[in-house]
Amino acid sequence: xxxRAPKLEVEGLQKRFGGLxxxxxxxFSIQAGExxxxxxxxxxxxxxxxxxxxxxxxxxxGSVRVDGREVAGWPPHRIARLGVGMVFQHSRPLYRQxxxxxxxxxxxxDRLMHLLPLAATDARARAIAERVGLAGVLNRRPSTLPFADxxxxxxxxxxxxxxxxxxxxxxxxxxxxxETASFAALIAEMRADGRAVLIVDHNVKSIxxxxxxxxxxxxxxRIAEGTVxxxxxxxxxxxxxxxxxxxxxxRPETAFGDAQTPFLEIDNLNVVYGKAQALENVSLHVHQGExxxxxxxxxxxxxxxxxxxxxxxxxxxxxxxQGRTLRGRTAATIARDGVVQSPEGRELFGAMTxxxxxxxxxxxxxxxxxxxxxxxxFDLFPVLKERRSQTAATLSGGEQQMLTIARALMMKPDLxxxxxxxxxxxxxIMEQISKALARLRQAxxxxxxxxxxxxxxxxxxxxxxxxxxxxxIAWEGDPSRFAAEAGxxxx
Amino acid sequence: xxxxxxxxxxxxxxxxVVVVASxxxxxxxxxxxxxxxxxxxxxxxxxxxxxxxGFANEVNFGPSFLIGLGAYTAGILDSxxxxxxxxxxxxxxxxAMIGGLVLALPALRVRGPYFGLTTLVxxxxxxxxxxxxxxxxxxxxxxxxxxxISIDDKVNYWIALGFMAVSGAILYGLSRSPVGLILEAxxxxxxxxxxxxxxxxxxxxxxxxxxxxxxxxxxALMAFYLGAASVGTFIDVTVGVQVIIGAVIGGxxxxxxxxxxxxxxxxxxxxxxxxGDLATFIVSAVALFVVLxxxxxxxxxxxxxxxxx
Ligand SMILES: Nc1ncnc2c1ncn2[C@@H]1O[C@H](COP(=O)(O)OP(=O)(O)OP(=O)(O)O)[C@@H](O)[C@H]1O
Ligand SMILES: [Mg+2]
Numbered sequence: 054x055x056x057r058a059p060k061l062e063v064e065g066l067q068k069r070f071g072g073l074x075x076x077x078x079x080x081f082s083i084q085a086g087e088x089x090x091x092x093x094x095x096x097x098x099x100x101x102x103x104x105x106x107x108x109x110x111x112x113x114x115g116s117v118r119v120d121g122r123e124v125a126g127w128p129p130h131r132i133a134r135l136g137v138g139m140v141f142q143h144s145r146p147l148y149r150q151x152x153x154x155x156x157x158x159x160x161x162x163d164r165l166m167h168l169l170p171l172a173a174t175d176a177r178a179r180a181i182a183e184r185v186g187l188a189g190v191l192n193r194r195p196s197t198l199p200f201a202d203x204x205x206x207x208x209x210x211x212x213x214x215x216x217x218x219x220x221x222x223x224x225x226x227x228x229x230x231x232e233t234a235s236f237a238a239l240i241a242e243m244r245a246d247g248r249a250v251l252i253v254d255h256n257v258k259s260i261x262x263x264x265x266x267x268x269x270x271x272x273x274x275r276i277a278e279g280t281v282x283x284x285x286x287x288x289x290x291x292x293x294x295x296x297x298x299x300x301x302x303x304r305p306e307t308a309f310g311d312a313q314t315p316f317l318e319i320d321n322l323n324v325v326y327g328k329a330q331a332l333e334n335v336s337l338h339v340h341q342g343e344x345x346x347x348x349x350x351x352x353x354x355x356x357x358x359x360x361x362x363x364x365x366x367x368x369x370x371x372x373x374x375q376g377r378t379l380r381g382r383t384a385a386t387i388a389r390d391g392v393v394q395s396p397e398g399r400e401l402f403g404a405m406t407x408x409x410x411x412x413x414x415x416x417x418x419x420x421x422x423x424x425x426x427x428x429x430x431f432d433l434f435p436v437l438k439e440r441r442s443q444t445a446a447t448l449s450g451g452e453q454q455m456l457t458i459a460r461a462l463m464m465k466p467d468l469x470x471x472x473x474x475x476x477x478x479x480x481x482i483m484e485q486i487s488k489a490l491a492r493l494r495q496a497x498x499x500x501x502x503x504x505x506x507x508x509x510x511x512x513x514x515x516x517x518x519x520x521x522x523x524x525x526i527a528w529e530g531d532p533s534r535f536a537a538e539a540g541x542x543x544x
Numbered sequence: 545x546x547x548x549x550x551x552x553x554x555x556x557x558x559x560x561v562v563v564v565a566s567x568x569x570x571x572x573x574x575x576x577x578x579x580x581x582x583x584x585x586x587x588x589x590x591x592x593x594x595x596x597x598g599f600a601n602e603v604n605f606g607p608s609f610l611i612g613l614g615a616y617t618a619g620i621l622d623s624x625x626x627x628x629x630x631x632x633x634x635x636x637x638x639x640a641m642i643g644g645l646v647l648a649l650p651a652l653r654v655r656g657p658y659f660g661l662t663t664l665v666x667x668x669x670x671x672x673x674x675x676x677x678x679x680x681x682x683x684x685x686x687x688x689x690x691x692x693i694s695i696d697d698k699v700n701y702w703i704a705l706g707f708m709a710v711s712g713a714i715l716y717g718l719s720r721s722p723v724g725l726i727l728e729a730x731x732x733x734x735x736x737x738x739x740x741x742x743x744x745x746x747x748x749x750x751x752x753x754x755x756x757x758x759x760x761x762x763x764a765l766m767a768f769y770l771g772a773a774s775v776g777t778f779i780d781v782t783v784g785v786q787v788i789i790g791a792v793i794g795g796x797x798x799x800x801x802x803x804x805x806x807x808x809x810x811x812x813x814x815x816x817x818x819x820g821d822l823a824t825f826i827v828s829a830v831a832l833f834v835v836l837x838x839x840x841x842x843x844x845x846x847x848x849x850x851x852x853x
Contacts, residue, residue, distance in 0.1 A: 109735055133741035145736045147729055149797070157722075158729050163742050165750050167722045174722075214741060 058121050060085045060249035061106070061137075061218045066115035068098070068105050070447070075101040077273040079115070083249040085217070088240065090264035091253045092284075094294050094479040095451025096436055098273040099253040100142055103220040106251075107139050108132045119218060130163065138216030142223045142253075142450045142477070144203045146195035153178055153191040155206055159213030178213070185209045185239060199352040201232045208239060218249045223450065225256040226477045229350045229506050237263050255451075255479050257295065261285065269294065296481035302491065303532050304516045309340035314376040316341040316500050317362070317468060322370040324357050324524075331357040332368070332524045339468075344494060344501045346511040346532075348539075349521035355504035358521070359470045362502070363387055363394045374468075389417075391467035395458050395474060403446035407437055410445055410456055414463030423463075430459045433489045450477040458486065468500045475510045483510055490514055508535070554800050554843065555716070562709045569698040577701040581769060583810035584704040587803035588711045588762035590790040592755045595715055597788075598797035599724060600751040601731030602651050606663035607759060607787045609647065612670050612779035614640040614760025615767040619689040620680060622768075629691055633764040640760020641753050648752040652745055664781070671779050686774030693768045700769050707765060708803060711758050716799045718754065727751055786810075793834040795841030804842055 059082035068076040076098040083089045091099050104110040106117050108129040117125045124132045133139075146155050156178040161167060182188050185205045195203060204224060211219060221240065225233045237259055243250050244265075254260050260267070260281075267284040269277040271294070277287040284290055309315075315338040324332040332354045339345045349355050361368045364384040372379045379387055388394075402410055411430065415423040431438035434455045440448060445456060454477055461469060475483050487510070493499055505511035512518065512532040520528035520539050528539040569577055593607045618636030621627065643666075650662040674681045681687055694700050718724050729737040730744040737744050767773045777783065786809060794805020812830065816823035838845045 107739055109739060128743075129735075129738035130741050130743045133739055139739050141736070141739070145733050147732050149728070149732075150725070154725060158725055159740055161722045161726055161742075163726070163746075165723055165746065167726075168717070170722055210740065 059083055060120060061251070062116075062118040062121075063102070063106060064116045064118075066102065066105055066117065067113045068101050068110055069113050075273050076105065076112075079268075079270065079273075079275060081268050081278070083218070083251060085249055086244050086247045087266070088244050088250040088252060088264045090260045090267040090281075091251060091270065092255075092257070092260065092267060092290075092294060093270035093276075095455070095477075095482055096272075096440075096449040097270045099270060100222055100449060101273075102270075103139060103222055103251065103253065106132075106218075106220060107137055109139075133214065133216075134163070136215075136217035137220065138211040138214050138218070139220040140204075140207045140211045140222060140224060142226075144195075144207050146203065146206060148195055151192050151194055152187055152198070152202075152206055153182065155195065156181055156187075156209045156213055159210040181209050181213055185212075186235065200227050201229070201351050204228065204236070208236070212243070216248065219243055219251070221250065221252045223254050223477055224252065225254045225259050226450075227351070227473065227506075232351075233259050255477065257285070257480060294479055294481055296484035302513070304343075305531070306340070306343075306517060309343055311341050314373075315339060316343070316375060317502070318371075318373045318376075319358075319362070320371045320373075322358070322361060322368055322372065324354075324361055324366055324368045326357075330524055332361070335370075335521070335524070335526055337519055337526060337529070339500055339502055341500055342494070342498045344490070344503065344514050344516045346503045346505060346515035346518045347521055348505060348508055348511055348518055348535075350506055353521045354524040355521055356472055357524075359394055359472055359502070359504060362468075362470065363392060388464075391465070392470070393461050393464045393466035393468070394470040394472065395461035396472055401445040401453060401456060401460070404444055406442050406444055407448070407456055408441045410460055411437075411463050414460035415465075418463075418465065422465075426463055426465065430462060433462075433485065434459055451479060451482060454478055455482065455486075466499060468502065471501065471503045473504060473506070475505065475507045487514060554798070558709075558712065558800050562705065565705055566702065569701055574697045577697045579810065579814050580807070581697075581701050581704040582766070583807040584708040584803075585762045585766040585769070586787065586790060586806040586810050587708045588758055589787040590794065590802035590806035591712055591715050591799050592758035592762070593787050594791045594796065594799055594802040595719065596751055596755045597791065598799070599719055599727045599731055600748050602748065602751075603657075603660045604647065604663045604755075605660045605781075605788070606647065606667040606784055608779050608781065608784035609663065609666045609670055610640045610643050610756045610759035611763035611783070611787075612667075612674075612775075613643040614763030615773045615778040616674065616681060616687065617760075618764035619687045619767045619773040622689050622691050623687060626690060629693060629768060632691075633761065633768070636764030636767075637757055637760045640756045640763065643760075644752040644756025645749070647756075648749050651752070652748065667779065667781055667784060671775055674775055674779060682773070684775065686772055686776075689767055689771050689773060691768065692771050693765070703765070704769065707762070711762070712800060712803055715754075715758065719797075719799050723747070723750075789831045789835075793831050793841050795843030798841070798843045801841050801843030808842065 062082040064080045066076055066079040079102055081089060091102065093099050101110060105112040108127050112125050115125060116123055119135050119137055122135060124135060157174055160174050160177055182191055185208055187202060187205050187209060190198060190202055224236050228236060233256065240250060240263060252264065264281065266279065267281055269284050269290050276289045277284045317339040319335060319337050322332050322335040335358060347355050347358065357366060360366045362372055364379060364382060364387040402413065411427055415426055418426065436452060437455055437459060440452060445453060448456065458474055503511060512535060515532050518530060518532050518535050519526055530538065589607055589611055593604060596602045596604050614636035617639035618632040621632045621635050647663055647666060651659045675683055693703060726742050727747050730742060730747045734744045763778060790806030790809045791802035795801025813823060813827050816826055834841065
């Protein structure tokens, strides 16, 4: 390692939210041309560390030095101008502007008299778009972009300012293996350009391959630091973050009693948005108590399929529940009869507390059942219990995801639809959810329809798998055959 | 990009409309001209409001606070000392900009509805001041402004039209310029804007000042056109509501739409005036209808039709 001063030095960083110390005595430094990985369970304070470095959250104590300059306590725009850029955990594009305008924004100087657009700015924005792979969608609006392109746009905005220190919060969440690889390549390029990179992600495999060193946190504090091997082998890290391997337990289709009329039948489903055919002749069935995974890349049509089942989008074809058609029934009555969707977009009530969000989910249950159910969920997600009087909007990304799933479970669904439930979850939480689902499977007749592109999570739980590609069912079978017959694109 | 923005359909259409409008004095009555003169000043009020709401994302319920400051300061100065009109107008503009700063302070501290409330309070305070300081302001009877810019209807009409056209060009140009983009980013997501290195406070303050500049200027010019200023024409909350509704039915975040909406609203109100109280009701109903069914406003409606075909 060179003797030069580090690009970024963090020392004794501390951040409190009311009574909660989200970050406590965190210290590390990053050299130019180095990537430091920051890992830890959900809510351990990783995003807070990043926000405190950039000044979006004001640190309560400690020092943050950029190129040797003390910046703790500065407003974010001044820190950003010193050369710190951040890719936020959740994309926050300007929705009314096009992709190219969003990137141009990143290139503009902070001056009031900048009235005429420069051709050079436009050209640079195009070059950056080209580099991150957005050249084809320059004039589209963010709301029409697939998820991966939205994330690319955030990266494009961040590199537009040519930052020397780049903070990247969960770049791989929600991306497929191939997209993850191309993102990792972009980040490796930043290292090659001599930038100092701090990166947070729960995709342990990709992080391990990318970073130079790792810093692991738990409840706001350091638990380990060092090379990838050292940290991953650390017993505390294994216990609080990595957890054990997921267990598989597929049941054969003949094990389900409703072979004649499966619990859910979908026949020749077609959904068209404007000119785009989102689903084409999709037929599938799910037995009572069965766990079926729909595997598909971003934009393959998973969410559209689930929305059709929930009665949220118009469709052609037929969807039957226990032999009776759902056509013509409103989304509200479908939900009331026990088809509950845990949406990808989270859709929590941001200003309400965790408890209130859960009670909204269980508002139709008798008081004692609701209380019992809530205790059970708190048992399943202990962190939600600790955070029960915190508003949902201030939860960490993973905590929000847990709350979404918990709220869906609160409704005692007959059919639970989980849309990308693992987005942003630490491995150990995935294991917990996985165990909970296994327990549910034994204890109740709940049927589960899971949409995932994270096949490492989907396969172990599923009794059966459908692969959805470009709105069509491309493969169907049991998980043991998946790897050999359909896995190439997903594993 | 600039060239594309300058030759975009809304700009071309606006240009044609202004050219046609400038020929109106040759064939319409003085009554219609007078009406349109007022309507054009309202067009500027609405455009200035749209810059704050549509771009800086600040819901200002008190546009009439800025307008009233401009009108009354200019008017009072003229009634007391009769300096050159330009000086009175400049004083009105400065007063409005100071008012803009006063409004901006709470805006940068409290969010959304609370800020809206403070702007309403500002209007009420100004209104009360005018009533209480009657010896200076004319109180409830109103203030007589001794000088007028011109006594010729046509000249007054052309001044108002030209003023609206120039203000519209500047405000629209600003909204489409790089700083306009930064302002919109600051309004939509201040955290992100800060993270990109933009001083959100600076940009929002600038937006308040620009909005106040045009509101105050329009207010002062209108006072000199009317030769009078009263609470009912410049400060009352209903004036502010009319400015806001004009911008909203014209099309939020379009600037040009705001002028269209304001003119439409004044014209509609006047056409229906023979109906008495029923007129207010119909105007409100139309506004509600547009807001509910065409949230993008009149301009959005036109755009929607174009995109659908
Ligand atoms: N504004 C806030 N008010 C109160 N608590 C907060 C606030 N912001 C964050 N927290 C809490 O601080 C803790 C750390 O949050 P942070 O977002 O840093 O976690 P994280 O490590 O990024 O988690 P994840 O992996 O789930 O994204 C969480 O428990 C969260 O609930
Ligand atoms: Mg986080």
